[in-house]
Amino acid sequence: MSGETGPRTGRPSGRPRRSSADVLADAAAELFLEQGWSSTTVDQIAQRAGVSRGTFFNYFESKADTFWLDLDATAAGLGDVLRASSGPSTVRRVESALVQLAAAHPADRVPWALTQSDAMGLGDDLVASAAVRLVRIRATVASFLCESEGVPRGDVRSEVAASCLLAAASTAVVTWARAGVRRRALHEEVAAALAPVADGLARADRPVDA
Structure with a gap:
């Protein structure tokens, strides 16, 4: 909507x-x-x-779930898109997958909970319902990073990487939704937010003498 x-x-x-x-x-x-x-x-x-x-x-499950009908539908395919992604590193694969999902999201389906939260009096309920989804998506990304890197689940570097990438992507979604008539394509907003984060994570993984 x-x-x-x-x-x-x-x-x-x-x-x-x-x-x-x-x-x-x-x-x-x-x-x-x-x-x-x-x-x-x-x-x-x-x-x-x-x-x-x-x-x-x-x-x-609750009236708060009505906030996110379209974004939930888009995010539901994350696991499949991650597994089908390609790139020079797992971080770049996650970056590519998140941009791909953003490109698949219908351009006219802007979450009304993000654009009219004050008028609706959503307050903390909006934050809580968004947090549940972010935790779920972050867990999917972290599991993919651990499995792809061959490290134990819960590996701190993978967990931190997942958190950083999801923070950038979610911020891009909020910025996109609230931009109004100045709004550019969602995948462009997500790509711009992810690029510096992915670059930093890639540099952190590069050997010092490389």
């Missing part, structure tokens, strides 16, 4: 029919804007979407 245009309406030509998850996410966004996050219940979201409470929980 675009943060500039409000909840999605209609269906652009060529786009697949909107799923129940889309309808629920839009209903949640409308209600959060109308009456605030804390005053909106799951029952109200389901009623606005024209579905049952049970249907809501078929798609989302």
Whole structure:
């Protein structure tokens, strides 16, 4: 959902029919804007979407999950993209995979939770729901780095590298979402944020006498 245009309406030509998850996410966004996050219940979201409470929980574990419908769908493919990636080092493979995922994310699907958080009164709930996702994604990247380097899971260098790369990528997503009409392509924002971090990690791994 675009943060500039409000909840999605209609269906652009060529786009697949909107799923129940889309309808629920839009209903949640409308209600959060109308009456605030804390005053909106799951029952109200389901009623606005024209579905049952049970249907809501078929798609989302909580109302906070409606924030991230599109980004969750994009991030779900991270493991496969990492394994299929190529590059001169594991860090460069992660960099390439994250940029590739960003390029695959639909340009018009800007997370409304990042663009209208103040109007919706999201506050700490936005931070908490984002943190859960970052921890999950960081774990995927760290595991890939450890396996690719042949080091034990939990290796400190791999863990630090994963944290640095994800911090850069997540900052790029926030910057992209909040840029408004000045917004450039997401993959360009992610690539620009990752490049200096990947360069630094690559230098750290290079032998001193190289």
